[in-house]
Amino acid sequence: MTEAEDVLGTAAAWSKAGEQVAIATVTETWGSSPRPPGSQMAVTASGRMAGSVSGGCIEGAVADAAKRTMETGAPQLLDFGVTNERAWEVGLACGGKLKVFVERLG
Amino acid sequence: MTPDLLARLEQARAAGRPVVLATRLPSGEQILLPGDGDASAGLATAAEAALQADRSQTVEADGAQWFLHAYNPPLRLVVVGAVHIAQALVPMAAGLGYGVMVADPRRAFATDERFPGVTVSTDWPDEAMDALRPDSRTAIVTLTHDPKLDDPALDRALRSRAFYVGALGSRKTHAARLGRLRELGHGDAALARIRGPVGLDIGAVTAPEIALSILAQIVAVRRGAALVG
Numbered sequence: 001m002t003e004a005e006d007v008l009g010t011a012a013a014w015s016k017a018g019e020q021v022a023i024a025t026v027t028e029t030w031g032s033s034p035r036p037p038g039s040q041m042a043v044t045a046s047g048r049m050a051g052s053v054s055g056g057c058i059e060g061a062v063a064d065a066a067k068r069t070m071e072t073g074a075p076q077l078l079d080f081g082v083t084n085e086r087a088w089e090v091g092l093a094c095g096g097k098l099k100v101f102v103e104r105l106g
Numbered sequence: 107m108t109p110d111l112l113a114r115l116e117q118a119r120a121a122g123r124p125v126v127l128a129t130r131l132p133s134g135e136q137i138l139l140p141g142d143g144d145a146s147a148g149l150a151t152a153a154e155a156a157l158q159a160d161r162s163q164t165v166e167a168d169g170a171q172w173f174l175h176a177y178n179p180p181l182r183l184v185v186v187g188a189v190h191i192a193q194a195l196v197p198m199a200a201g202l203g204y205g206v207m208v209a210d211p212r213r214a215f216a217t218d219e220r221f222p223g224v225t226v227s228t229d230w231p232d233e234a235m236d237a238l239r240p241d242s243r244t245a246i247v248t249l250t251h252d253p254k255l256d257d258p259a260l261d262r263a264l265r266s267r268a269f270y271v272g273a274l275g276s277r278k279t280h281a282a283r284l285g286r287l288r289e290l291g292h293g294d295a296a297l298a299r300i301r302g303p304v305g306l307d308i309g310a311v312t313a314p315e316i317a318l319s320i321l322a323q324i325v326a327v328r329r330g331a332a333l334v335g
Contacts, residue, residue: 012112025173075132076132
């Protein structure tokens, strides 16, 4: 697996180097969501980012949620899509819906 | 994810062992399958199915929602012929996430300098293939243009469950090749598995362009794209 897709490997390396890391994973999708379940994004408290969970539409919001999870240690299951009020804030131009699980690593 | 679980997951992946990370939603409780004994039979079966289909998904088990993240070892690409096109093909395939192996008994071609960091076998192609044991997650491409090297590799490829078999060569070369493989006992169904001339018809001319056309075809076959004839 290459660095571009091996987000977990990248996250593990960051963690070993002493960074605080959270991982976001797409767990379910409906409609035309661009990235399938299993797609991941890693975020560090210092602001590094790897991977993706959408075509760029919701990565900002997921990074914010990841910061909260890093602080509290509590995982979150996020809903994104047209039926959700957040859709108006972060927007999924494709009209898809997805769930993203955010957890702290280590 | 706990440090212990991450370490075990990384260990399994480094060893090329297929595993599923099962996460209970939304609480986040996690187990690794197969291995962790406290999984229910239903969850274990669903995890096995996820690996088989190579698809991560959320399932219902024991009245709870579980996200099953399937971690299969990388797909493999076996390149027979350490030629110029192979030099372009190998790094591109690695970029797509394939574990790449090159086989060519001609030591002038199969050098570390030409293929830095790549597993190169200088065994005769049929022996190299026997050692590599291609499976249903393996693609095989022959590039030597030399029947005494390509044919034994293709013979082994057709006896394997490789999901993709491609052979470089013109239509005329390919027709002659099919005739020789038929004499080795391969029937129509087996011969129809060989993509030849190899690659999608994108008018490729240079070595990197031909490599791109081959990889595009491998991806299309792997993903079941409609453009595959």
